[in-house]
Amino acid sequence: MRLRGLPLAAAALASALAVAQNPVPPAPSEDIGARISVDVNRVNLLFTVMDRKGRFVTDLTKDDFELIESKRPQTLQEFSAETDLPLRLGILIDTSNSIRDRFKFEQEAASQFVQSVMRTNTDRGMLISFDSTAQLVSDLVSDPGVLEEAIRGLRPGGGTALYDAIYFACRDKLALDQPKTKYRRAIVVLSDGEDNQSHFTRDQALEMAQRADTVVYTISTDTTRSDLEGNKVLTYFAKNTGGRAYFPFRVEDLEQSFENIHNELSHQYIVLYRPEPLLTDGLFHNFELRVKGRKELLVRVRPGYWAPRM
Numbered sequence: 001m002r003l004r005g006l007p008l009a010a011a012a013l014a015s016a017l018a019v020a021q022n023p024v025p026p027a028p029s030e031d032i033g034a035r036i037s038v039d040v041n042r043v044n045l046l047f048t049v050m051d052r053k054g055r056f057v058t059d060l061t062k063d064d065f066e067l068i069e070s071k072r073p074q075t076l077q078e079f080s081a082e083t084d085l086p087l088r089l090g091i092l093i094d095t096s097n098s099i100r101d102r103f104k105f106e107q108e109a110a111s112q113f114v115q116s117v118m119r120t121n122t123d124r125g126m127l128i129s130f131d132s133t134a135q136l137v138s139d140l141v142s143d144p145g146v147l148e149e150a151i152r153g154l155r156p157g158g159g160t161a162l163y164d165a166i167y168f169a170c171r172d173k174l175a176l177d178q179p180k181t182k183y184r185r186a187i188v189v190l191s192d193g194e195d196n197q198s199h200f201t202r203d204q205a206l207e208m209a210q211r212a213d214t215v216v217y218t219i220s221t222d223t224t225r226s227d228l229e230g231n232k233v234l235t236y237f238a239k240n241t242g243g244r245a246y247f248p249f250r251v252e253d254l255e256q257s258f259e260n261i262h263n264e265l266s267h268q269y270i271v272l273y274r275p276e277p278l279l280t281d282g283l284f285h286n287f288e289l290r291v292k293g294r295k296e297l298l299v300r301v302r303p304g305y306w307a308p309r310m
Helices: 009-017 097-117 145-151 164-177 202-211 229-239 251-265
Strands: 043-050 063-068 073-074 076-080 087-093 124-130 132-143 184-191 217-220 268-275 284-286 288-291 298-300 304-306
Touching: 009 145, 043 184, 043 288, 063 076, 063 268, 087 097, 087 164, 097 145, 097 184, 097 251, 124 145, 124 164, 124 251, 132 145, 132 164, 164 184, 164 202, 184 229, 202 229, 202 304, 217 229, 217 251, 268 298
Parallel strands: 087 124, 087 184, 184 217
Antiparallel strands: 043 268, 043 298, 063 073, 063 288, 076 268, 124 132, 284 304
16 A cells, blocks of 8 residues: 655645555555454454344443353453443445546545544544555544644545555554553445555455454445445444444535444444454354343444464
């Protein structure tokens, strides 16, 4: 992957670009989990709970939940319902030619989202654009103004390397950023979901997001039909990481989609548990997390985790 400098005057943005390296992904044949540092003792789950009317449920405690893996109840070692945990956020924006006619409005909506969701000196965010290649425009920074200016400096053109962008954001950035306290990792993808340039596959990109404990939220830029193949791809990433896919059928609805993601990021739970038995087979293991005796409540969480290989 290559970096693209932006002709921006802001010194802060120039500093952010200066620390960015030239990220080139390995060949797809490489073990894609090799560079992820895994806690072999605990699995970290970031999730939300909603009722049937789509309202967030935020007053639950650890004792309200049960987690089943391999038909065995698991012990929840840590539980938190805090909404002020540090956020590590990746904004991934499709700059391919297919979204050219809507690009200005998308820039404005994304800029407002960054300003509303990021807290200076608490959260850190980065911007990756992708057309024929994925490009780190702004590295992880704590100043939302830097990201906002970077977003406004983007220009559309080229093909689409969506999978490479997700893979790179999770492997080279979010997975390597390790705050000393508990934290959240999330990606917001603004795209039509079509990919015609990536070196990595859809499943490899998803696996990397799951290994990096990253929730993926997607906003479709295709305002025609929700059943298009690209929209199915966006749903696939969101569903399998515990996120949510949004399909605004008017460009004016983009702001509401970003606001919905903002609300979800503000109403999350975190659970950590040690799988019993603890397997180190390098395989994907499914679990079920649910609220005891409350079938009307929906828990939105990724379906499993990748065990380390020892």
